[in-house]
Amino acid sequence: MIIIGGQGPHRWHDYHSERVIIDLLLLGTPIADIAHSTGAGEEMIRFRLRELVGHLTHHYFEDLSREGWLSGILTDDVTGIWTRRYGFIRLQQTIKSATRYNQPLSVVFLDLDGFKLVNDQHGHAAGDRLLRQAATLWRAKIRDSDFICRWGGDEFLIVLPCASYEAAAAFAERLKxxxxxxxxxxxxxxxxxxxxLPEALIHRADQAMYADKRSRQVPGRHNHEKSPSAAKPRVIGCNQERRLTNFRP
Structure with missing residues (x-):
């Protein structure tokens, strides 16, 4: 049973002229019956239900995290953003969605340069302050559908659903x-x-990050992985509010 607020059972309405969402109550109603009564396609209804459950699960775990029930599992103690463990789980879920709906997906891997020297020369408190500053600034730059996690040490991962390589590269340049x-x-x-696999995707982003670090002094060089899909944008089947092609926070 899923209860979302509204005026009566089995009431549906359009959202932004194309989205069908739950208005009040679904209680054991077959999807085929809902599709027949609302005129919406079964696949669209299934997609919206999965999206809704994902949002509810996300907020449920965030509430548990804020209350301390899942401290150290979902939220990084230093930065307040997601941990590597939870970030990887969310990446797996995002890849499943991209696979099913033939949508693009990109990741941005970030690493603070010279961070070890900060810890060595100024202490770990100074290093933690820098990590929190970076996490706060980068989290403010992403969309609601994106997410950021601390991958380890001074490394961060940003996942951008419905984002082509070109859009993600432009976003990374704006971050810099x-x-x-x-x-x-x-x-x-x-x-x-x-x-x-998600491990392979992260590895490629990590290698591209190290290429950026090594080539920092080479003028005019683009410091991102050149994927075969980089020749043309690929944003397929994404709702307008989730597209990143022209995204600017």
Whole structure:
């Protein structure tokens, strides 16, 4: 049973002229019956139900995290953003969705340059302050559908659903141009390839990040992975509010 507020059972309405969402109550009603009574396609209804359950699950776990029930599992103690463990779970879920609906997906891997020197010379308190600053600034730049997690040490991962390589690379460049940190940072971008495991996707982004770090002094060089799909944008089957092609936070 899913209860979402509204005026009566089995009432549906359009949202932004194309979205069908639950208005009050679904209680054991077959999807075929809902599709017949509302005129919406069964696949659309299934998609909206999965989306709704995902949002409810996300907010439920966030509430548990705020109350301390899942401290250290979902939320990183230093930065307040998601942990690597939970970020990886969410990436797996996002890849499943991209596979099913033939949507693009890109990731941005970030690493603070010279972070070890900060810890060595100024202490871990200074390092933690820098990590919190970076996490706060980067989290403010992403959409509601995106997410960021601390991957480990001074490394961060941003996942961008419905984002082509070109859009993600442009977003990464804006991060570098608009983020005011005491340290420089290196960035790697990779677009998911159909059938690719999440570990392989992250590895490519990580390698692109190291290429950026090594080539920092080479003028005019683009420091992102060049994927086969980079020749043309690929934003397929995404709702308008979730597209990133022209995204600017």
């Amino acid at each position: 141009a608009e983020t005011a940190l005491e340290l420089a940072f290196s960035v790697g971008v990779a677009e998911w390839h159909a059938g690719e």
